[in-house]
Amino acid sequence: MFYRLRTDFRLSIITLLGACAILGVAPFAVFRFMQGEVLAGLADSVIVLCVCVSVLHAWLTGRTERSGLFMAVTTSLSAVVITRIVGEPGLLWLFPCLVTSFFLTGPRVATVVNLAAILALAVQTEIFASGVHLWSFIATSLVVSACAYVFAFRNQSQRERLEHLATIDPLTGVANRRSMDQELDRAVANAERSRTPCAIALLDIDHFKRINDEYGHSAGDEVLVDLVALIEQHTRRTDQLFRYGGEEFVLLLPGTEGAGLETVLANLQFLLRKHLKLRDNAITVSFGVAQFQPGESVDGWLERADAALYEAKASGRDRIIFADLGQGQSGTTASPAAYSLT
Numbered sequence: 001m002f003y004r005l006r007t008d009f010r011l012s013i014i015t016l017l018g019a020c021a022i023l024g025v026a027p028f029a030v031f032r033f034m035q036g037e038v039l040a041g042l043a044d045s046v047i048v049l050c051v052c053v054s055v056l057h058a059w060l061t062g063r064t065e066r067s068g069l070f071m072a073v074t075t076s077l078s079a080v081v082i083t084r085i086v087g088e089p090g091l092l093w094l095f096p097c098l099v100t101s102f103f104l105t106g107p108r109v110a111t112v113v114n115l116a117a118i119l120a121l122a123v124q125t126e127i128f129a130s131g132v133h134l135w136s137f138i139a140t141s142l143v144v145s146a147c148a149y150v151f152a153f154r155n156q157s158q159r160e161r162l163e164h165l166a167t168i169d170p171l172t173g174v175a176n177r178r179s180m181d182q183e184l185d186r187a188v189a190n191a192e193r194s195r196t197p198c199a200i201a202l203l204d205i206d207h208f209k210r211i212n213d214e215y216g217h218s219a220g221d222e223v224l225v226d227l228v229a230l231i232e233q234h235t236r237r238t239d240q241l242f243r244y245g246g247e248e249f250v251l252l253l254p255g256t257e258g259a260g261l262e263t264v265l266a267n268l269q270f271l272l273r274k275h276l277k278l279r280d281n282a283i284t285v286s287f288g289v290a291q292f293q294p295g296e297s298v299d300g301w302l303e304r305a306d307a308a309l310y311e312a313k314a315s316g317r318d319r320i321i322f323a324d325l326g327q328g329q330s331g332t333t334a335s336p337a338a339y340s341l342t
């Protein structure tokens with residue numbers, strides 16, 4: 001429960017506002033019934049009920065967008081109805097609604113909800129003691145909404161930016177291990193459901209430590225950036241590349257298997273050998289490849305690719321090993337122009 005509250009911003013807001021609304025409005029409902037104001041008491045009870053439904057819906061279904069929108073609309077509508085029943089003092093209830101609607105739903109939708117509520121009240125001129133009161137209400141409610149909009153808009157764009165930064169590798173710009181975990185989960189679910197083939201290739205630059213040691217860390221960084229550019233240029237749009245860590249990458253190849261997969265990777269190996277260079281020395285890459293087997297986990301799939309990569313390294317590097325074949329498929333040995341590091 002606390003984990004969900006910590007990780008789901010909108011759910012925590014819905015829960016917090018739900019608790020505040022229930023604790024703040026329920027006593028009013030009781031008080032109004034005791035005062036004989038049945039209509040106002042009923043309106044308050046409906047508000048509490050709607051808030052409870054929103055909170056429950058959010059917790060049970062996880063569809064917090066829908067619950068948030070429902071809560072924003074019902075609380076604003078309730079503030080309008082309450083003001084209609086009790087007169088000008090009811091206006092005070094609209095102000096928290098104007099602010100919280102921006103936490104419950106997106107900035108644009110919240111703006112529409114707020115403007116609708118302000119308009120619905122402003123046209124009922126009889127609620128206001130004078131024209132000055134009416135214009136004061138319009139001005140203050142618009143100022144509150146505008147400030148809340150700016151805050152919510154900045155908050156949303158910063159959150160999106162943070163989410164983006166949390167999923168990419170800053171050096172190469174490709175997706176990082178965190179988004180790889182999500183994508184591999186999705187790929188497994190998709191492969192299981194549609195029974196379509198899917199493969200992963202683990203790529204590891206050979207003797208990368210020596211490249212760093214000999215030419216410096218920034219030259220090593222350049223090699224990583226070049227490798228990513230080459231792979232992205234020569235793979236399909238549906239293929240996805242992830243930085244697994246250090247000089248190791250995972251290439252996800254959906255819809256590819258058998259001879260087609262071998263050809264794609266052999267071509268990639270050829271292109272990398274030809275174009276991945278540092279000061280005219282070719283740099284080579286080892287590949288460990290595993291085709292997804294129905295029923296296996298993401299970890300099991302990765303482990304098989306990792307074992308194949310280990311075999312590629314152990315058997316001389318600069319080669320592709322397919323885990324599924326149960327035997328090594330050596331690529332051609334490093335060309336004489338290859339970076340000589342031994």
Ligand SMILES: Nc1nc2c(ncn2[C@@H]2O[C@H](COP(=O)(O)OP(=O)(O)OP(=O)(O)O)[C@@H](O)[C@H]2O)c(=O)[nH]1
Pocket residue numbers: 171204205206207208209210212216217218219220221224245246247313317
């Ligand atoms: N320049 C640079 N180097 C990195 C980065 N991340 C990891 N490394 C280096 O990559 C090197 C990896 O070394 P090893 O794991 O020994 O692998 P290797 O030298 O390529 O040897 P083999 O994989 O067996 O061929 C280490 O020296 C790390 O410091 C990075 O972002 N930039």
